[in-house]
Amino acid sequence: MVPWLNSTLGQYILNQEQLILDEAVQNIFGFNALQLCLPGLDALRLNRIPNRIRIGVSRDCQLQADPLFLPIASQSVDLVVLPHQLEFTRYPHALLREIDRVIVPEGRIIITGFNPLSLWGIRQFFSWQPKTFPWNGEFVSLNRLKDWLSLLGFELNAGRFFAYAPPFRSEQLRQRFRFMELAGDRWWGVGGGVYYLEAIKRVQGVRLIMPRWQSTMTEKVLAPAVQSASRQQELSSKVIQLFPNRSSN
Numbered sequence: 001m002v003p004w005l006n007s008t009l010g011q012y013i014l015n016q017e018q019l020i021l022d023e024a025v026q027n028i029f030g031f032n033a034l035q036l037c038l039p040g041l042d043a044l045r046l047n048r049i050p051n052r053i054r055i056g057v058s059r060d061c062q063l064q065a066d067p068l069f070l071p072i073a074s075q076s077v078d079l080v081v082l083p084h085q086l087e088f089t090r091y092p093h094a095l096l097r098e099i100d101r102v103i104v105p106e107g108r109i110i111i112t113g114f115n116p117l118s119l120w121g122i123r124q125f126f127s128w129q130p131k132t133f134p135w136n137g138e139f140v141s142l143n144r145l146k147d148w149l150s151l152l153g154f155e156l157n158a159g160r161f162f163a164y165a166p167p168f169r170s171e172q173l174r175q176r177f178r179f180m181e182l183a184g185d186r187w188w189g190v191g192g193g194v195y196y197l198e199a200i201k202r203v204q205g206v207r208l209i210m211p212r213w214q215s216t217m218t219e220k221v222l223a224p225a226v227q228s229a230s231r232q233q234e235l236s237s238k239v240i241q242l243f244p245n246r247s248s249n
Helices: 008-025 092-102 119-125 142-151 171-176 178-187 213-242
Strands: 032-036 051-056 077-083 103-114 154-162 194-201
Touching: 008 077, 008 103, 008 154, 008 171, 008 194, 077 092, 092 103, 092 142, 103 119, 103 142, 142 154, 142 194, 154 178, 171 178
Parallel strands: 032 051, 032 077, 077 103
Antiparallel strands: 103 194, 154 194
């Protein structure tokens, strides 16, 4: 994996993906954020959640653990980023269920993956080195991923495609097809080599409790008047007690 990510083609993907994720996570808030490690990619570097951790099996991760058995409490993470994790695990369903376990209601999950319905998918199909990264992965189509997330109760929030140029190793060849990058979103929107998807965990019967701004402000405004009326009533009762015949006059 690492040698390919350090190649010109790998850097081409990582650089575009880093820009997409930087924009996606910078306005997501909470207490805890989690990224499953991908060497050379820091998906949480611009996120403002105080507790951010990268977890995985590689040595450059902050916490080494099996992603299928995360040492994290249930419903404790507000944001989870999965960069190219589902296509390179033997149990993608189990991985999603584990993420579903640790994420809080209304928490967010961000997924990136190679698009099988693209030039990258064609390159994988006709690969002469099928056992090398990334062609050894099981590319997951976007529609298939949407079905998996829907079954777990996630609601799609955002998404896009990128990396439209053919997966040539040569930088010069890719530069000749740079026009595809410029026109991809407009003319070939679903043909990007990589997709980004963001979803929110919805739990039936759970809703966010917002501050009661109107009632709180009303109580603050009326508090002096209520206290004044209560004080006057108290004084009146004392007068009646001191002068019991005053009311009859």
